[in-house]
Amino acid sequence: MPVGTGRPGDKHYHSSNWASSVRLPTGWTIKLYKGATLSGTAWSLTTSNADFTRLFPSANDVVNSVVIK
Numbered sequence: 001m002p003v004g005t006g007r008p009g010d011k012h013y014h015s016s017n018w019a020s021s022v023r024l025p026t027g028w029t030i031k032l033y034k035g036a037t038l039s040g041t042a043w044s045l046t047t048s049n050a051d052f053t054r055l056f057p058s059a060n061d062v063v064n065s066v067v068i069k
Contacts, residue, residue, distance in 0.1 A: 019063040023048045029069045036064040 022030055024047060034040035043059050052059040 017061050017064065019066075020052050020060050021048075021050045022052075031067045031069075032059055032063045033065045033067075034059075034062050038065050038067065040064075 019032065022032075022045060024030060024045065028046075030045050032043045032045070034042070041057060041059075041062075043055050049055070052061075052063075
């Protein structure tokens, strides 16, 4: 996904509940949201993460929207 916001219906959005890991370039930040409207439980990451089950609470396969900066 490019820098920006990803929600259902957006051009670069794949589907809901799809993420299990992320690879971030140096200097990028991603905020993951459980809710489809940038709402609900949120996780902020500044480095790559190969296993969302290690986040608390687990973000594995529950992400529905994101903001990438």
